[in-house]
Amino acid sequence: MINPVDATDWREARRRSAREDILEAAWSLVADEGLTGLSLRDLARRAGITPPTVYAYFESKNAIYDAMFGQAATQFAEAAAQPFDCDDPQEVLVASVHRFFEFCMADPVRYQLLFQRVLPGFEPSADSYTPAVRALGFAREWLALNGVTEARHLDLWTALVIGLVDQQMSNDPGGTRWFGLVEETTSMFLTHCQASRNSRHPAPRPNQTKGLRS
Amino acid sequence: MINPVDATDWREARRRSAREDILEAAWSLVADEGLTGLSLRDLARRAGITPPTVYAYFESKNAIYDAMFGQAATQFAEAAAQPFDCDDPQEVLVASVHRFFEFCMADPVRYQLLFQRVLPGFEPSADSYTPAVRALGFAREWLALNGVTEARHLDLWTALVIGLVDQQMSNDPGGTRWFGLVEETTSMFLTHCQASRNSRHPAPRPNQTKGLRS
């Protein structure tokens, strides 16, 4: 009654589910012990299996980190893809930063893994990284809505946002000391970009593509 | 000819010198292996001694990290205390950020140790930390020269500076992509603070009802 295709699908689903159980245990473990505190012994105990079984699903400890990075990057992209319930471009921009704060502060370890280089010798694979790149594309979109398209202004914007978040998480975790500066910072930034546009010779061409990596 | 006091001083000097030799080897080691790559075996080998001898000068591995933090903080304070060869307040402010960039990029591991929380469970002792606090006082001074004294503007300033440096070191190490934005950022910031001062009452606190925990 069960044809080979169904059986294969079922096995595949079981395997994915087991992988996700292990990853769930991994997130729970690093939440308690820090990102570098992930050991295969503790992980296996928390997942209700034994250490060798972990190797049936991940070929190494770094592969686990990589899978976690992939999950985090996907969540980042999903959060960025959510629509906003406001129309004003500046409000959208502010809301995007608030959302980024929320995302980072909801899980500091996830933030560390995604945006800081804390694991010695770990580099995410291309597959795990691409969702994060996709998410950064949204920022470019929201800035364009506000007329900001110059490469150096995009760089300035990313520095502003990451600076606010970094200070918030380092010096006032759980508080709102830098979170409360988001509107003011955004206003400052947009005013600056506008002034920069007005004082320059004609507006930049719509199809400029120089130096726009990241 | 040699009185007891001199003999004591000489022994003290020798001991300090040996300590500094070990710390020098430690900096050299973490420069190669990363901050978390400091092992007492490798450290001893590089210092030309054996592991137990390290314990004659440091009571634990964390004590070594703490001494390194103290050195880094002292160097930070010394760099900040250097006078500037310009008088214009805004130029001084720009120069201070350039100097901070220089300090951070000259030794990325030192930057990690001082400004990022990368060592699991390591907290600098009060003695090692105080020089860093002293250095931060200079920033307040330079901002005051520019008429910036409000607490939230100081917070904004630290976020701007750390954001630029962080992006530079994470995404363009060895380059000048964000370093080149320092002047423009400073100008933007000062313009904003001035406008905020000129308007009668200070900018309203942003409403924090976006569902973030407080």
Next chain:
DNA sequence: GTCTATAGCTGGATAGAC
């Protein structure tokens, strides 16, 4: 796929001779 058992190594830290 999951287990028991263990290899093989590295880590921080200590004992005790000299």
Next chain:
DNA sequence: GTCTATCCAGCTATAGAC
């Protein structure tokens, strides 16, 4: 103070039975 020798705990990863 410095050494040799060593302890003990932790780690990643593998072998092989079931």
